[in-house]
Amino acid sequence: MNTESNVIDVENKTNVKATLAETPQVSAMTEKGVNDLAHENDAQEGWVATTDWVESWKSKLPLQTVMRLLQVLVPQVEKICIDKGLTDESEILKFLQHGTLVGLLPVPHPILIRKYQANAGTNHWFRTYLWGVIYLRNIDPPIWYDTDVKLFEIQKT
Numbered sequence: 001m002n003t004e005s006n007v008i009d010v011e012n013k014t015n016v017k018a019t020l021a022e023t024p025q026v027s028a029m030t031e032k033g034v035n036d037l038a039h040e041n042d043a044q045e046g047w048v049a050t051t052d053w054v055e056s057w058k059s060k061l062p063l064q065t066v067m068r069l070l071q072v073l074v075p076q077v078e079k080i081c082i083d084k085g086l087t088d089e090s091e092i093l094k095f096l097q098h099g100t101l102v103g104l105l106p107v108p109h110p111i112l113i114r115k116y117q118a119n120a121g122t123n124h125w126f127r128t129y130l131w132g133v134i135y136l137r138n139i140d141p142p143i144w145y146d147t148d149v150k151l152f153e154i155q156k157t
Helices: 034-045 051-058 064-084 089-098 120-137
Strands: none
Touching: 064 089
């Protein structure tokens, strides 16, 4: 098969075989089947997001840092755009890349150090984990062969 014969010269309009009338409409290219419409109707009849629902989880999002950053940077970027008459984003990206956030963001909370307090559950977990590591590291050579090792118990109700 000669690939050169399949190439269409876009500049030469006589070589283009499709006409505008033969080009499918956008609605035909995005047309949904009967099954797709049935599933869409089921979803529409079910749960619908409300303003109250959005506000209930939106207020819980941790956006304080991002909002603080935007409060400081948006006026600076707008000023640079107006002063220099920028329409290209490359200068703005350079400004943002070489800028610093020191002093803009709130100081993070101090790291809380807690000491380990043993209890029966963590002791059992650690013992099981440790013996599991020992067992798995010593499978080859098989030193546990014929020893009936049980790493954990299955409780029967």
